[in-house]
Amino acid sequence: MTETTLQSAGVDSYRARTALQQPAWPDAEALASVTDRLAKVPPLVFAGEADVLREHLAAAGRGEAFVLQGGDCAETFEEATADRIRNKIKTILQMSVILTYGASTPVVKIGRMAGQYAKPRSSDTETRDGVTLPAYRGDIINGSAFTPEARIPDPERMLEAYHVSASTLNLIRAFTHGGFADLRSVHSWNKGFAANPAYAKYEQMAAQIDRAVRFMAAAGGDFDALKTVDLFSSHEALLLDYERALTRIDSRSGLAYDTSAHFVWIGERTRQLDGAHVEYMSRIHNPIGVKLGPTAQPSEALALAARLNPDNIPGRLTFVVRQGADKVRDNLPPLVEAVRDEGVVVTWLSDPMHGNTFTSESGYKTRRFETILDEVAGFFEVHAAAGTVPGGLLVELTGDDVTECLGGTEEIDDEGLARRYETKVDPRLNHQQSLEMAFKVSELLSQG
Known part of the structure; x- marks a missing residue:
């Protein structure tokens, strides 16, 4: 693989488009040095593995399997320890067993792991006590500490993200194929x-x-x-300098793949049809996703499908809907019906987390467990009415007993949030809440 080969595949066409949510790197030479090194490192995943996942996603789109995608809102380098990784894998395995056994449904397991280090932000800056600094954009870009030094975007962090991702994937493979997942x-x-x-x-x-x-x-x-399971990796392909540096040409097919993860997606803030993210994703051959929030229109969904999956290949494109429990029953039907009526092949996933976030009275960013479940129920209801397939679920979760989301059988209240509120960005379901959700979803699957 050479840069000339990648350029002839058109993967650099995104550079002529507007790229939102990118850091203002202070040193262009330092950035070039890092991306040059990343372009030479071994891939984190392989094209053949991504192709296998595409077939699994196609099965989920037909109702022959169900996708469970779970992991941190934003991974941090510090928390990439063996115990925390193992606990997340445990949680995903347990949820999968509940879904498989309770609903007689094969489960496609995707970790929101080994790469979810970049986060979009609503503002480029953050102000505390009259001091304004660049926003924290995830460990792959800058530090979360509220100091001028920590908040400077540092391209060397991309190399650290690569190495932490590699060690995380190594542990995932050891756990899922070494007897732990039996x-x-x-x-x-x-x-x-x-x-x-x-x-x-x-x-x-x-x-x-x-x-x-x-x-x-x-x-x-x-x-x-x-004895073994396949647990695929995924993250939002937000930081284009990193994703491009890990793009490789598959020696078998001659096609370009983003080897940073098996499955990558475009977020709600970067799905502009003429934007750099859509352009880049149109050039790679991984299975890909697009988040569709409450402002998404049927015409946009159809245009994105035509651009990202012009050959209508099953499993290539997943729409991840994040509407909010109060909007999903009204906003989702037009999207689903338009896609259905045009004969567009997509796999539908529910993201019941992002549309249901609010700030509690005590000042914590949180979500209510019951509201999250209500959005999932609405997702299933809409697909049942349309005669389409609810293909899966994307959940922000951790394998630890944190207290970040209200409710559940533990009845975490506003005061209880302070006990173990650990997330750097968005609140996650804890281990017990994740299992509760799996039991509820298995009931919904059984009813379908």
């Missing part, structure tokens, strides 16, 4: 977590799975399929 170990995934009603319900299901496994063993069943 379905016969469903009980062990709950060890280390405090007892509460959600875990008790999970233990009951695990006991039922144990009995089914023992029956299969007695009947001479083959357990190879139970």
Whole structure:
């Protein structure tokens, strides 16, 4: 792979377009040095793996599987520890088991992990006590500490993001293919977590799975399929300097792939049809997503589909809807119906997190668990009425027992948020709330 090859594939066409939500790098030479080094490092993922995920996403779009995409709102370098990564994997595995067993549905598992280091911001600056500094845009760009030094965009952070992503992916592969994810170990995934009603319900299901496994063993069943799982990586392809530097040409097909993750998406703030993000994503061959918020119009959805998936390839394009619980039942039907009526092939995911954020009386940015569930229910209701497929769920979650979202069986209240509020950006479901959500969604799937 050479730069000439990539340029002939047209991947640099985005440079002529307006790129929103990008940092103001202070040193162009330092940026060039970093991107040159990144262009030479090994890929984090491979084209063949991305192609496999595309087929899985196509199955979800047909109703033959269900997508579970979960992980941090914004990963940080500091929290990329073995324990925290393991707990997130545990949570995704447990949610997948609940969905698979409760709804007899294969689950496509995608981690919002190993690359979710850049975040769009509503303002370029942040002001505290009369002091104004550049906004924190994620660890891949600058630091979260409110100091002039920390907030200067530093391209060297892209190299650190690459190495932390590589180590995270290494752990993911070790856990999911080294015996940890064996379905016969469903009980062990709950060890280390405090007892509460959600875990008790999970233990009951695990006991039922144990009995089914023992029956299969007695009947001479083959357990190879139970021993390992595929957990794909994903993040918002926001920082174009990083994504472009990790773009490679597949030696088999001659096509360009973004090797920073298996699945990448365009956010609500950067989905302009004539913008740099849409242009870049139109040139790569990963399965890709686009967030559609409450302002998205049917004509925009159709234009994005025509631009990003002109050949209407199943699994290539996923629309991730983030409407808000109070808007999803009104805003989503026109989008779904327009796509359906035009024969456009997409996989629909619900992001019930971003449209339901508010600031609590105590000053914490939070979400209500019951409101999140209501948006998911609305998502299923709209697809049932339209005769289309609710293909999956994107959830911001952590495997730790944080207190960032209100409600759930733990009944976290405004005062309780202060106990373990750890997120740097948006609030996440904790481990117990994530399991609760999985049980609720399995009920919705069963009803469908």
